Amino acid sequence: MTEPPPDIAIGAVDLHKTYTSPRGDVPAVQGIDLDVRQGEFFGLLGPNGAGKSTTIGMLTTLVVPTSGSARVCGFDVEKQPVEVKRRIGMVSQNNTLDNDLTAFENLEFRGRYFGMSARDARRRAEELLELFNLTDRREGNPFEMSGGQAKRLMIGRALVHRPEVLFLDEPTAGLDPQTRVNLWKILRELQKAGQTIVLTTHYMEEAEALCDRVAVVDHGKILASGTVEELKGSAGAETVLTVAYDGSVPDLGGLRERDGISKVELSGNQVRVFAHEADGLLGELVALGTSAGVSVTDASQLRPSLETVFLTLTGREYRE
C-alpha cells in the first residue's frame, strides 16, 4: 500500500473478514474500501449483521483481517497495532466500563494506560466528568448508571488521551429517543471541535443527522458512499411508492415509459414505482385498480431519503 496523503485519517483497501466456525465459514466483510479524511464525520450505515462492527473491529486492531489492509493515522492495523491504539478512541456497543472502578477511576486509569502521570490523569478525569456532566456520578459504579450516563462516560473515556480518530459502534442503540438526541448534540460538538469521527449505525436518521459522508453497507460490502445529499441525488434518490392490491396488479399502461418514472417493479400483488415526480401517482394507481376490479389494500410513499437509497440499491426494504 502506498503512503497515503497526510490528511487521510483512515485508508482501507479490500478488507475481508471470514469467521471460521464448526458450522462453516461466515463471511462478515467481503471487500471494503474506505477513505476517511481528518476532521470528517463518517458513517457506516447498514442493517444489523451487515459487517459494520467487524469493519470497525479491524480498524481498531481487535479483529484480524482475513485479507486486505488498512492504515489508521498512518499506521498499519495488523503490523503496528500499538501505534494505532495510541491514536484512536473507541466506544463499543456494549458497556465495557471497568466494573471494579468508579466512574472517576475509569477515566483516571484510562489516562494512565495512555502514559499520563497520575496527577495529569486525575486532572483530565475531573475535566471530562465536568464536560460530560457526570460530576454527581463521580464515585458511582458504572453498572448502576443509566444507559445514557454510561454511554457518556464511555465517550469521555475514549477521549481521555485526545485520540486522533474516535470510533463509535452503534452509540445510540438501545437508548431512549431523548437520550439519543442529547448524544447527537455531544457528537456534533465534538465534530465542530475538529474531532475525526467514524460511527456505525443502523438508524437511517442518525446517519442523516450527523454524518458528512456515509457508506451504505450490506452483506459485508459497501453499496454506495458519498454525502447524504449525493446519495439522495444518485440513482436511488427518488420517491418510492409501493401499492398492494387485493388481486393481481392491473395493467399499468404506459407508466413504465413515462418521464419522471425510472423503474417499476412487480412482485405478487404489489407494485413498486421509483419516481422523480410522484404527484398524483397514487391516485392514478388506485384508479387503475378500480377500473380493473381490484382495490388497494396498502400503500406507502417514501420521500427521498437514505431509506429510498437503500431500497433502490438492494431491492429490499430497510430493516433496522
Add this chain to the structure above:
Amino acid sequence: MTTKTAQGKTAQGKTVQAETLTAPPAVRPTIPRTFMAMMAREVRVMRKNFLSTFVRVLAQPLMFVFVFAYVLPKIGGGMAGQGGATFATILVPGLVGSSIMMQAMMAAIFPLMMELTWQRSITDRALAPLPIPLLAIQKIVAAALQGLIGGLLVFPAVLFIHADGQAPEVHVANWPIFLVVMITGALLAASGGLLLGTVINPQKAQVLFAVVLMPITMLGCVYYPWSALDNVRWLQIASLFNPLVYLSEGLRAALTPDVGHMPTWAFLLPLIGGTIALTWFATRTFTKRVLT
C-alpha cells in the same frame, strides 16, 4: 428526571471546548508505562477489596488449623507427622502453598471469564496501547501477586493457632529457595488460571471447582508430605501431575527441612518449566480469544 436535565445541560449550556478535546496529547505512552498503569489499577482494586479478600483468603486455612492443630490435639485425636513433627509443622507449608495456588488461579480465572463473555469488557483493556500477549502477561503477574498476598496472609494464622505443645517448627532455612518457590508457584498457578479462564465456558465454572480446584487442593500434598505416600504408590505417582505438590514440597524444603521432602531439582524443575510452558500456552490462547 434528573438524568434528562443533566444531559440537556451538557448539550446546550456547556459547549465542548475545542482545545479540551483535540489538543495534542501531552505524553506519548510507552509500553512499560502502560504495563505499570495496569498493575496500578490492580493494586487499587485490591486495596478497595482488601477486607473481603482478607476474609475470603483466611477463612478456610484458619478453620483448618483450628480444627487440626488445636481442637483435635486437645481432644486426643491429633495426627502425628513423620519423625515426631507436629501436624502443625506439616500444615504450614501445605496451607501456605495451597492458598497461593487457589488465590492466584481464582484471581486469573474469574475476572477473565467475565471479561471474555458478559459485555466482553476485555475490549477496554485490549484497546490500551499494549501488545495483546503482554496484556496476558500482565494478567498473570497481577494474579500471581494476589496469590502471593494470599500466601503471606495465611502465614501468621497457621503459625500461631495451635494447642499447647503443638507449635509448628518453622523457619526459613533457605531464603533463595523460599523466594523462588513462592514466586514461581504463584506464577505457575496464575498462568494455569489464565489458560483455564480462556478455554473454559463460564457456565461450567461449577464443574471447574469440582474437577480441578478440589482435587488440586485435597491431593496437593498439603496435609502430608509427598514421601509419606510411599505406602500408596499409585497416588504418589498420580500426584506428580498436581502442580500444588511441587509448591508444597518446595516450601517444605525451605521452611521445614526436617520433614521429608522432594529433592530441590524435583520441585524446581516442574515449577520453573511449568511456569514457562503454561505462560507461553496461556498467552497464545488468550491472544486468540481477544483478537478475533
